[in-house]
Amino acid sequence: MADTDNNMRKGFKKYFIAILIISSVFFLIELLFGFAANWMIKSVNYLYVTSLIFLFIQPDFITERLESPDKFIELKGYDIWGLLLIILGITALLIFIGFKSSVILIFAIAALFVSIWIIIKYKNLITKPLILKGLIIGGLCSLAQYKYYPSLLTILLITPLFYISASLLNDKFRFTKVHFNNNSFSKSITSILIGCLFALPMALSNLSDVMTTNPYKWINQFWQPIIAFNFVLLEETFMRLFIITFIYVLVSSKTDKKIIPVITAILISSLIFGFTHYPHVNIQNCINISILYGLPLGLLFYKRDFETVVGYHFMINFISAVSTYSMIN
Numbered sequence: 001m002a003d004t005d006n007n008m009r010k011g012f013k014k015y016f017i018a019i020l021i022i023s024s025v026f027f028l029i030e031l032l033f034g035f036a037a038n039w040m041i042k043s044v045n046y047l048y049v050t051s052l053i054f055l056f057i058q059p060d061f062i063t064e065r066l067e068s069p070d071k072f073i074e075l076k077g078y079d080i081w082g083l084l085l086i087i088l089g090i091t092a093l094l095i096f097i098g099f100k101s102s103v104i105l106i107f108a109i110a111a112l113f114v115s116i117w118i119i120i121k122y123k124n125l126i127t128k129p130l131i132l133k134g135l136i137i138g139g140l141c142s143l144a145q146y147k148y149y150p151s152l153l154t155i156l157l158i159t160p161l162f163y164i165s166a167s168l169l170n171d172k173f174r175f176t177k178v179h180f181n182n183n184s185f186s187k188s189i190t191s192i193l194i195g196c197l198f199a200l201p202m203a204l205s206n207l208s209d210v211m212t213t214n215p216y217k218w219i220n221q222f223w224q225p226i227i228a229f230n231f232v233l234l235e236e237t238f239m240r241l242f243i244i245t246f247i248y249v250l251v252s253s254k255t256d257k258k259i260i261p262v263i264t265a266i267l268i269s270s271l272i273f274g275f276t277h278y279p280h281v282n283i284q285n286c287i288n289i290s291i292l293y294g295l296p297l298g299l300l301f302y303k304r305d306f307e308t309v310v311g312y313h314f315m316i317n318f319i320s321a322v323s324t325y326s327m328i329n
Contacts, residue, residue: 016055020201023048027204041205045292048201052296056303064258067174072249080254084264087247091268095275104276111242112158118165118246125168133181134160134167137237144230159237166242173249177305178241188307195300195311202293203319225321232313239276240301240309244269262302270294 023044030036075083098106119126138159145151167181179187219225244265251261274290281289293316301309 023201115165141234191307192311195308199315228317266298
């Protein structure tokens with residue numbers, strides 16, 4: 001039965017390519033002629049995201065066991081369900097507080113304290129190359145705020161903490177791959193390009209919203225769309241590399257079944273990712289962002305690597321930024 005299912009999934013690759021091409025063409029025609037109703041666009045979106053999820057999830061994932069016997073933290077008196085309830089409760093509370101100010105700011109502050117705790121806990125595992133790479137990532141991320149020096153300095157200081165702490169957890173508990181940490185620069189570039197390819201339909205779909213809402217009003221120079229990479233690197237370092245990895249290792253301390261911490265981490269990170277867009281979009285659209293963008297990014301992060309999600313997210317933002325510059329000029 002498992003062999004039959006695996007063979008079916010291998011054969012599905014050609015159908016996925018067909019869905020990718022058809023979806024891309026559909027959204028391209030919609031951009032040119034505006035022929036599709038909103039329900040049609042959403043249906044194609046969900047079809048593509050569902051096919052992407054189906055492409056990467058394997059049946060043996062249900063029974064897969066954790067590779068590392070280590071435990072991140074001991075929470076005596078709580079079973080796995082108690083821990084999940086606590087995590088969901090804290091997440092909901094932070095989102096609620098964020099509605100009153102800024103969801104992303106509230107989570108960033110909470111994560112900052114957690115990252116410092118992780119670095120202290122695993123300080124003996126920190127190496128000079130990892131510190132250097134954290135500083136490089138922080139420097140690249142900070143360029144997104146090149147016009148706003150207080151924000152630039154803040155990002156330059158805190159992003160390395162997120163990157164280093166998440167890398168320490170990922171190296172120890174082996175959630176995904178980060179080719180940059182392994183000095184595999186050619187693999188990093190390849191994964192970014194693969195991520196860009198996977199994102200093409202969603203990038204074109206997102207473009208139809210961008211053309212009406214114009215969120216990139218600050219773009220007035222031909223070179224500025226490339227800054228999308230710096231914004232994306234910052235978001236993915238925080239949302240995927242840090243949040244997913246942290247929740248995964250936290251939940252895995254109470255179970256040896258890999259499916260529970262993986263699904264919990266991806267779902268919660270997707271929810272946080274969606275609601276960090278509030279109040280720029282309404283709650284319904286926050287949920288759509290969680291499902292249509294957060295879920296595939298989380299899945300690609302787990303099944304492929306960090307660089308793939310950077311490429312996926314970059315493609316979506318870059319095309320939108322280029323189109324904004326084209327409309328203005």
